[in-house]
Amino acid sequence: MSKILEVKNLVKKFVKANGDIHTAVNDISFYLEEGEIFSFLGPNGAGKSTTINMITTQLSITSGEILIDGESIVNNPIAARQKIGVVAQHNNLDRGLSAFENLVYHGKYFGMTQSAAESKAHELLRDFGLADWKDDYVKSFSGGMAQRLKIARAIMHEPKLLFLDEPTTGLDPAYRKILWQHVLRLNKENNTTVFLTTHYMEEPERFSDRIAVYNTGEIKAIGTLAELRKLVPSESIIYVTLDKIPLGLEFRLSKFQTIKNVVKKDEKTLTVYPHDSKKALNEILSYLDDSQLKLENIQLSHTTLDDIFIHLTTENKGA
Ligand SMILES: Nc1ncnc2c1ncn2[C@@H]1O[C@H](COP(=O)(O)OP(=O)(O)OP(=O)(O)O)[C@@H](O)[C@H]1O
Ligand SMILES: [Mg+2]
Incomplete structure (x- = not known):
């Protein structure tokens, strides 16, 4: 096993509207082994999305180091981005494009050929119940439809490292199941590493290899479910x-x-x-x-x- 992600002494400070400094991530260190499903759990406002956004190069870091496959994301953000897929918590779909175009453009950006991207897009739109909406603009989509398209987009290029920031929020139980079928298949067949945040505790309970419990910017515990049980x-x-x-x-x-x-x-x-x-x-x-x-x-x-x-x-x- 090798470490696909290493986070060392990561810090993020924000300046609040009143000028105060808020430390959202306070000197955290952890790693992910290639092929594991890792859950990063914490209360609202704990800093989970901030952590994901820094690792996925969407947000600058205040200090610390992030290595993906041994390479610093600061030195080489483009190489890092090629290895990851992200379902962000906010809706970051391109509202001016159709569902199909969102997927195909994304696939091509990640090096897929036009025909490979189109056939994968058709397959994912079908699996996530959006085939009839393929030519509709994303701005006309319901919250759950947009969430399904975000998931499809994140897995289009079959990333090595998949970040899922509360992916099942807003999804009905049938689509939750479909999401997990896809994620588990990628994990099993491609050895895709998964970094999950969620407030539905049954998901890490069922699917995670290791779990981190995180609060007020710090990791309180990290380990398998059996190891965490011993802390109670x-x-x-x-x-x-x-x-x-x-x-x-x-x-x-x-x-x-x-x-x-x-x-x-x-x-x-x-x-x-x-x-x-x-x-x-x-x-x-x-x-x-x-x-x-x-x-x-x-x-x-x-x-x-x-x-x-x-x-x-x-x-x-x-x-
Ligand atoms: N751009 C920003 N400017 C100022 N403060 C921010 C900014 N982004 C996040 N924060 C603050 O950082 C803290 C952590 O936010 P974050 O979104 O990472 O929490 P979270 O753990 O993902 O919570 P949730 O479970 O609600 O998604 C919060 O107090 C939030 O207000
Ligand atoms: Mg969040």
Whole structure:
């Protein structure tokens, strides 16, 4: 395996309207192995798109280094661009061109012949349900149609490194499936490396080799799902929802032998990290009964990526 992307000490600072400096990316370093599917997760405004935009040469860097296939993108942005495909978060289609023209021009820019570009464009327009709209201008497209065309355009030239910035936002479930069929095929057949950001946690859970959880400009954790699971206090979680959480309840429950830690998820729900989930469940139920507290819901579940994400990106982190 070789490193197809290396990001070293990357920083991006923006000047805000009031003149303050905002550090959107704060000295991050990571790499991608060729052929892996990597998910870069973080809350809104964390700096994910800023990171992608710098790597894909759409935004200048404040400092740091980005290497694609061992070559600096600053020294050779044109060579770097030839290796990548991007589904940007914003709509960057050419509104003055038809769907077909958007794809064919893009393919030719990336070195495809006219006939190869045309036949690939027909195939992708068909797969993404746009064949009947091939000659229509992009400005007449719905949000989901434009998103489908952006995806088709990014994979036209079968890039070595594919960046997907929230690609399934605005896509209905049938087209999400088609997107993933294409991405997984490219990954399997061409060893295409995929860099994904998404807020749909089931996507990295199902498809990623490694996941980075990123917040306020910094990488909080990076690894396989199994490795990230170890960073959460327990392998299962009990959510206890009451009509109202009385003062000090989390402290009292956290003293139980069967419980590792308790944190308040919101005004009505406690997140309980148990040592022994079944025993803890029984103890909680009998305690609530004895205390005559009104239980609305109690749920025991395996720790999901959602839980890991919340644990790593919220201030109140528990054990
Ligand atoms: N051109 C800009 N000028 C000033 N600030 C910017 C600019 N672009 C982004 N930012 C700021 O940088 C931060 C990171 O934005 P970014 O778009 O990278 O977040 P994100 O992680 O992609 O969020 P989302 O999940 O909402 O897409 C935000 O606070 C944003 O306001
Ligand atoms: Mg974004």
